[in-house]
Amino acid sequence: MTRTPLRPLARILKARAQGENPDVIERENLRLRHEQMRDASRTRAEVRLLILGFSFFVAFSAIGIRMGALSASEAAEPRSLASGAEILAQRADITDRNGRVLATNMLTHALYAHPKDMVDPPRVAAELAAIFPELKADDLTRRFTDGRSFIWLRKVLSPEQMQQVHDIGDPGLLFGPREMRLYPNGTLAAHILGGSSFGAEGVHSAEVIGTAGVERAMDARLRDPALVGTPLELSIDLTVQAAVEEILDAGITMMNAKGGAAIIMDVKTGEILSLASLPAFDPNNRPNPVLPKDAEPGDSPLFNRAVQGVYELGSTFKIFAAAQAMELGLVGPDTMVDANAPMQWGKHRIKEFQGKNYGPLLSVTDVMVKSSNVGTAKMALQIGGLRQQAFLKSLGFFEATPVELTEAPGARPLLPARWPEIVTITTSYGHGMSASPLHLATAYATIANGGITVKPTLMKQTGPRPGTRVMREDVADAAVSMLRQVVTRGTASMAEVPGYEVAGKTGTADKPKRTGGYYKDKVINTFASVFPASDPRYVVLVTLDEPVETSGTEPRRTAGWTSVPVAAEITRRIAPLLGIRPMVEAPPADRLTAVRN
Known part of the structure; x- marks a missing residue:
């Protein structure tokens, strides 16, 4: 930037020739310089304020959008950031030849515990034992207090059991959403379907794998992500x-x-x-497939x-x-x-x-x-x-x-x-x-x-x-x-x-x-x-x-x-x-048939 001298020689000589005070010229130039500097500073400040205001607007907009998305979604436990293969939980339905469901999926929850986050482990153990008879209060208390950081308690919960656990109110009890396999017809076609179980498991999902029957024989087809939405149609008629x-x-x-x-x-x-x-x-x-030593294989209900x-x-x-x-x-x-x-x-x-x-x-x-x-x-x-x-x-x-x-x-x-x-x-x-x-x-x-x-x-x-x-x-x-x-x-x-x-x-x-x-x-x-x-x-x-x-x-x-x-x-x-009509022999031609109008 070119700076104007405060006492330009030409103006000073002219002012002296005319009998004017040269100091007036210096003060005027100094005033003009200060005004230019003030205008430049104001312009820079206005730009900075505009940028800062826009940045605050973008930041708070992003926070608002994220908060809105979180409030509209289902609550879920945080996922681990550790690298690893994703667990594929989805599985295709199985239907009979007429499209009636033989096997499908149901959303449920698993129960696990972080003992170090528990407020009162003995009380939690006693209340869990009251909800789940197969769990023993003394055994749970020992497991909650022996220094473990993670414990699986139940792989599957009913909605009523989940509410009862929730009512315990301890921060060390956590739920993990997962899909489980459901056979709505109970024992019907049991040896054809076979059954399923959980494979790889995490707190946020579990892998459903076939254990017997069609579920295991066609496991790859049922787990194929490209065919999850297409039911496996069996030949049987329910x-x-x-x-x-x-x-x-x-x-x-x-x-x-x-x-x-x-x-x-x-x-x-x-x-x-x-x-x-x-x-x-x-x-x-x-x-359980275990049988007494003197039993025949056919004595097991699992035997087809x-x-x-x-x-x-x-x-x-x-x-x-x-x-x-x-x-x-x-x-x-x-x-x-x-x-x-x-x-x-x-x-x-x-x-x-x-x-x-x-x-x-x-x-x-x-x-x-x-x-x-x-x-x-x-x-x-x-x-x-x-x-x-x-x-x-x-x-x-x-x-x-x-x-x-x-x-x-x-x-x-x-x-x-x-x-x-x-x-x-x-x-x-x-x-x-x-x-x-x-x-x-x-x-x-x-x-x-x-x-x-x-x-x-x-x-x-x-x-x-x-x-x-x-x-x-x-x-x-x-x-x-x-x-x-x-x-x-x-x-x-x-x-x-x-x-x-x-x-x-x-x-x-x-x-x-x-x-x-x-x-x-x-x-x-x-x-x-x-x-x-x-x-x-x-x-x-x-x-x-x-x-x-x-x-x-x-x-x-x-x-x-x-x-x-x-x-x-x-x-x-x-x-x-099966739509097969019985074959009825025609009466002899010489016989009379009564007909009522």
Whole structure:
């Protein structure tokens, strides 16, 4: 900045020449300089005040906006600033084929404590023990006073319990929001759903992971952030499942059985519309799997008899021998086979039930109707062991079922280490190898599907999936016709449901002992059926563990008296639910029909 001299020489000389006082010029210039300095200072002060005022405005606006946002949001505990992977708490719902909820999420809270922040630990311990009976006041007091800085008290709280804890009023008790898995139907479809638990946990959230059943088998799909909003649709029908479980439970009680299983399967798609295993459990409160040392695996309510239960399935296997023999061209439905009993094979003696003899000759159809062990054995010897194994393998009896349950891969069939001719014989009528009820239902669905294999699934399908043909269509039709005659004039007469053309086969197998051999008075009974026989749509299978029917003078343990009536009632109840109309025979043309206007 250019400064003006206070006593400019030219003005001073001119003022002296005119007789004026030069000091006046100096004072005037000094005054003007001071005024310029004052104006510059005022301008700088005004700019600074403007900037400061704007800064205060921005700061208080930001604080106000943040306070408004906090007041409108739900209160939450502060999160740790430590680095780490975020806990994914959300999980997709599970629904049945009609969109009805089987599993969903519910917002709840966990309870934890900061003992160092507690005002009166003994009082807090006493009041918590009064709210939660499983907590002991003395133990809580010790934990609150031993120097710990953090303690989990409860993983899940009900709203009432949360309010009671809140009323204690101690600053050392804190709540952490989290989602938990809820199964609104209780024990219904428990073995399908399996259950869930908490994985990684924090005070602000917890990871929900599947522990069994579909929840574990499809865990990655249910936890996928991209699919959290899309429910997992199962193939089961909740209404059918409820009816099946109700009837199976009543049947187990009436037949004095330890437990049982039932399966309903669509023969075209392999969809499982119902899969029941009893006794069951509540997945909302999954029990401890520990059993006494002398208990059998099936004694646990967690045991899925339909999938994990690997049993000798008895005479239900006979239809496979007949179907393979027809497929190979060795016999036809009316071919006569040697059924003269007993049959001696080396040191082994093959007998019929109760020492009967259905021989000397029976048609292949009558071998099925009368459930002849000897007739089936003779067909199996014609087939041969290698071809028998290949056929059973094509039906899925040599591998675990591919159903979407975490228990399925561990339930592999029990096969003989060697396959001599005696194994060929015993396997033909369901002894010597063991498989699950689901294996059997899948094989029967293959026969009912015209000889094309189906893959069992618990996922809803849009239509049939391509399978492999393992027998000609005419052979499959003949096999279903034989099964129909087993119901109309054979061992499964109690399975007849008017209007629904039930076709099926009974199987009664002695229960093996752990130490070897078989029980004399304990059996596994199975009835595998399809309906309607003229156009098979569904497989219905019922298995009972140690049933005994006691309405007569002597106890009866065969499947015809135990599993068959239960399966018949299931068919009677579910057929209308599945939209299948009963077939009613038209009256003869020469009969008169009364009509009222």
